[in-house]
Amino acid sequence: MSAVTSTSASAFRWGLVQVSLSGVLWGTAGLASELLNDATGAHPLVLGAWRAAGAAVILLVILVALRQLRPAIDLLRRHPLTVVGAGICTGLYQTLYFQGVAWAGVTVATVVSLGIGPVVATVVEAIAQRRRPSWLSLGVVAVALTGLLLAASAGGHGAGGTRPVEGVLISAAAGIAFGSATLIGRAPAQHAAALPLTTVTTTVSAFPASLLALIPVATQGAAVVPAQTAGQWGGIIYLAAGTMALAYLSLYAGLKHVPGSAALVATLLEPVTAAFAAFVLLGERIGATGWIGTALILFAVVGLSFEAPPADEEDPVRERLPDPAGEERVPVATGPIPRADGDPLGG
Incomplete structure (x- = not known):
């Protein structure tokens, strides 16, 4: 294996670790939201809006402190469609998922919203690259989705919601939004630093999340301020x-080296973490089915590390980035340099 290939494989595996960390952090969000909801009675959409807005404020403070505001502005100016699109899809995913839970139940919403993302991403990438996904990729997705179904169904939240058909549809929309956010966000993640990209997309996501939170406030009289005590505010700060x-910062850092389809499989660690956290902190039983599902998801994530790292792949939503001098950036050949007589140097 050449030094370049070895470096690419190492970066690919490190990217998987970073994306997996995102899934673990997201897995704690459900438990934290549930505890906050029990303590405050806050509407889930209101909590989601505070989560997004709080994260945006935190990231903006860090961005200014590290003097990275200019790269963020440049990123938004040069690639407004991809950056804003990723942010809007992120905000829509959160709010649509919460509504899917209310209408179809936690199990159905989790399986549909998280399960549809890897499938859509695999198909989109295969079409963009004009080649069939490898058998390893297809096997990993199949194993991961089977594990997701088993882990979610064993969580003890299997009761359906009040509007199951609409819940399935809106959960599917949430999954498409999440998959789209990952695929769209991967393009700027190849060239932009993770902090400016995360700050811009998170700030954008706060707008649709806040607008949708106004619905229960206006129609149900939901409280705008979801916390009263220091402990409750601490929970909201952790969510943000x-x-x-931190979760999206880790995601965009990992997307620099990991394809969108592989990243979406790795984020299936979210329900695994949620089940384990509920087992440790709340004493909820997981059961044999849940443990089997957890093992399958972990097996799928480990299997991703054996996938060949993406080399010179065409990103399905990648933009051509301009050179600082104003000229279009041209891909550089990595093979032997030809001599004037046609023989390659070092070949």
Whole structure:
């Protein structure tokens, strides 16, 4: 294996670790939200809006402190469609998923919203690259989705909601939004630093999340301020800083080296973490089915590390980035340099 290939494989595996960390952090969000909802009675959409807005404020403060505001502005100016699109899809995913839970139940919403993302991403990438996905990729997705179904169904939240058909549809929309956010966000993640990209997309996501939160406020009289005590505010800060700011920072850092389809499989660690956290902190039984599902998801994530790292792949939503001098950036050949007589140097 050449030094370049070895470096690519190492970066690919490190990217998987970073994306997996995002899934672990998101897995704690459900438990934290549930505890906050029990303590405050806050509407889930209101909590989601505070989570996104709080994360945006935290990231903006860090961005200014590290003097990275200019790269963020340049990123938004040069690639407004991809950056804003990723942010809007992120905000829509959160709110649509919460509504899917209310209408179809936690199990159905989790399986549909998280399960549809890897499938859509695999198909989109295969079409963009004009080649069939490898058998390893297809096997990993199949194993991961089977594990997701088993883990979610064993969580003890299997009761359906009040509007199951609409719940399935809106959960599917949430999954498409999440998959789209990952695929769209991967393009700027190849060239932009993770902090400016995360700050811009998170700030954008706060707008649709806040607008949708106004619906229960206006129609149900939901409280705008979801916390009263210091402990409750601490929970909201954790949701914003840990499960949003740090999680998406880790996601975009990993997307620099990991394809969108592989990243979406790795994020299936979310229900695994949620089940384990409920087992440790709340004493909820997981059961044999849940443990089997957890093992399958972990097996699928480990299997991703054996996938060949993406080399010179065409990103399905990648933009051509301009050179600082104003000229279009041209791909550089990595093979032997030809001599004037046609013989390659070092060949």
